[in-house]
Amino acid sequence: MAEVYKAYHPGLDRYVAIKVLHSFLADEEGFLTRFQREAKIVAAFRHPNIVQVYDFDFDPETNSYYMVMEFVDGPNLKAILRDQTNQNEVMPLEEAVRIVVAVASALHYAHQYGMVHRDVKPANIILTQKGQVILSDFGIARMVNTNTLTASGAMVGTPAYMAPEQGMGQAGDERSDIYSLGVVLYQLATNRLPFDADTPLGIVLKHINTPLTPPTAVHPAIPLNVETVMMRALAKSPDDRYATAQDFATDLERALAGESIALPKPTSSAGERLDATIISPNEQSASQEWTATAPPAGAALRSFPKWPFALGGAAALLILITLVLFTTGMTDRLAALLSPSTPTPTVVRPPTLTPTPDVEDTMAILSTQVAAGVDAALSTRDALATYQATINAPTVTPSPTATPDGTATARAACTFEMQLVSDRPVLPAILTPGQRFIKRWSVKNSGTCAWPTDTQLVFVSGDQTTVVTEPKIEPLRPGETTEIRLTLQAPASYAVYNSVWQLEYGEEIRLGEELNITFQVGQTPTVPPTETPTATPTPEVTTGPLYAPQITRYGMTYWRLDEDTQMWHANITIDAVGGDGTFTFYLDEINENNVFVNGSQLSAQKCRPLIGTFYVLSAGQVSKMQFWIPYPDATACE
Structure with a gap:
């Protein structure tokens, strides 16, 4: 997706890193807007654990966008882990915690400004020669058109570190970053990834369905308190993880210091709460018994009928469906096939671990759609279910039922929210009568679903102002931010004007908080004249070319x-x-x-x-x- 070059800036006498995004991205619809939006936010970051972005621009000769960043002289964590694996060594737990706490601090800072990383992994974590931890590649994942990728079957992220909800095609939020960082901590502490498979899709499915092997089953020297923190960060359901990266880091430091950590009761997919165990330092000699957490709703493997041919036929059907869906990229149908009617947690003993292959492919495979194969597989599954129902139940004549409203049903399951990130003032400070101006707000989708396609900005109350251009409100995904631009025309009378606006969808259903507009119409202030001093003779000089301001x-x-x-x-x-x-x-x-x-x-x-x-x-x-x-x-x- 990008190539990085080391360059030298002679004017400032320093080296910089230039990340050149692949030219094919420039042809994507809306990429310029996304690139400028994300690059502006990242360039404004000032944090000791986030790589500094100096500039960004477009190179017409290569048809490529690029970012000029701070050059960090040091290896990334992926290289360090590779060396340790070759030497059959495990990183000291204190050092692993130090690195993860630093990355968590960077994530917490970025999350406060609505920026989710979405690709936290060792390759994006750099250590300077002095040991300072630097997190890179903020905003890169969000520059890609995720709608285009989803349609073609690809995902943004790295399968080995991808949260279950990302693997199921969702955009993810701050808790997805916490999960990915939990995978990094697991790998640092055990020298192995929590899940491995022969293909990227296989790894994604294990993140979704397979219970997590406790870290102590791999490396018994890990304190149980630290394991408790890791298990919470790696919970299948986002609701069962830490709410913020700062909470994750705080508990991790407390656990390393020997303090007792209580693991909150995880929420099962049926809405029930499972019992949790509070682990204290005195219990570290106890047996290594553990209970696997249930996968999130819509993620567990389906239970098939116990017919004579069920074991062979159902397994073959599942393999066939998985292969077809993998080649077509229809992740939504994959989720449907994996959805259980009654998910059941399964206790699984730690398997015999084998060396994990290097599977850090950031982009999953893009392939040709094979819709007919998918439909055939789905029809076969439905036929099996129909046959089971037929032999187990008497024939009942169905009564006509009303066709459900799909849109209303989907919306009823969603929480639509909007959070105001920034409120730009109207410029210039004093408008002239009839002058056109632009009012800007930066907003974030803080709900659980993408905004409805019929979302619009409407006038609520206050002083009526002529609207020149209405903003088009895109169906923003959860956790994403955008800018709303409303072009207005100032009234003819001198005064201060105030009005209230709000997002709205459906039958006048308001979305999020109110948006205020305040501006002044009046005479443009002029600078008072100053007394001209008496000129004094000046020596003649030869003027050179002007340099840029x-x-x-x-x-x-x-x-x-x-x-x-x-x-x-x-x-x-x-x-x-x-x-x-x-x-x-x-x-x-x-x-x-x-x-x-x-x-x-x-x-x-x-x-x-x-x-x-x-x-x-x-x-x-x-x-x-x-x-x-x-x-x-x-x-x-x-």
Whole structure:
């Protein structure tokens, strides 16, 4: 999906890493928007355990997008594990915990800004020469058009580290990253992956269905408290895992220190809760008895009838269906075939472990659709079920029933939510009568399902304003963020205008919190004239070519929190050099509606940072700088 090059920047006298995305991605619909959105967010990150992104752009000669990043001089964790395996060594548990806690800190930071990694694995974890842990490749997985991949049968991620819900075709959320990091911890502590198979699909199916072998069954020296934390991070159901990466890291450090860790009762697929065991350090000499957790709903293998031919015929049918679905990529039908009527947890003793093959293929196989084969397999399965029902039950004449509303049924099972990530101020600060302007919000799907296709932004209350262009609200997947852009036209009268808007779907069903718009129409302020000083003779100089303008710094001069809206507002100033000494600043885009007047306000939700891009124009030349301004009162966000 990408190639990485080491390059030297002579102006700054440092090496950088340039990640060049494969050119075929440039032809994907909407890739430019996704690339710019994800790259902007990642470039704004400032965390000691996240690789720093300096710049991103498009190279027309190679038809490729690229990102310029911090060069980290050191091996990745995959290479370290390979060396340890060759030497038949296991990483000390203290070092494994140190690495995982550092990665968890990076994930927790990114998750707070709506960024899910989706491909946490040793190859993306780098250790510097001084031992600092760096997590790379944030945002790369989200740049790919997951809709296109799903249609062709591919998945984004690495099967060996993929959470069960990702293997079933779901986008995943923060808890999917926690699962992947749990796999990394399992591998570091035991020198083996929790699941192995001959094919990527086989590994995915084991993540979905096969109970986890306890780490102590592989490496008995692991403390049971640490095992408790690992088992929770690797729970099949996302609801049974840690809610945040920070919680995972905290429990892991406590367990390593010998503190007792209580494993919450996992939620079974039938809604019942299973008993959990609280493990203390004094119990470490106890027997290694354990209970496997049940797979999540829709993931367990189907129980077939015990007919004389059932063992051979059903097994052959399952293999046939698996092979056909693997070649076609119809993961939704695979999930249907694997769905049980009554899932039953199974106690399985630890198998004899064999060396795990290297199966880190980031992209699963893309193949030709064989719909006829799938339909035949499904028909065979349905025929078996029909035959069993026929011989076990008397014939009953069915009564006519109403056809269910599929859309309504699907929506009833979903929770549709929207979280406001950032609220961009209207620019310029004072509009002229009739001037067109753009209002922007960054929002996140915080629900359980993709937003309905009929979702729209509607006016709720306040001052009516002429709408020039209505935004198209895409069916955003859970955990993803997007920007809503509403183009309006300012009224003719001088005043301050306020209005409330909200997302809506179906029969006027509101989605998420209210979105506010506040702007002012008035006379554009002019700079008062200054007294012209008496000119003094200056020596003649030979003027050289002007160099491009550069933003040297940006800063906050004042900020306040609006308790009613829970939005914080800050006055921002920018300094620049170069050009002809006269500068025009823009926010996010260069157009007349995005002129940024020095000292204007920017706003964001409480505890969230101000993120964006400043552009400076002078003497016909342009440069840009990504900015990230954290919430000033960090203690209020703990």
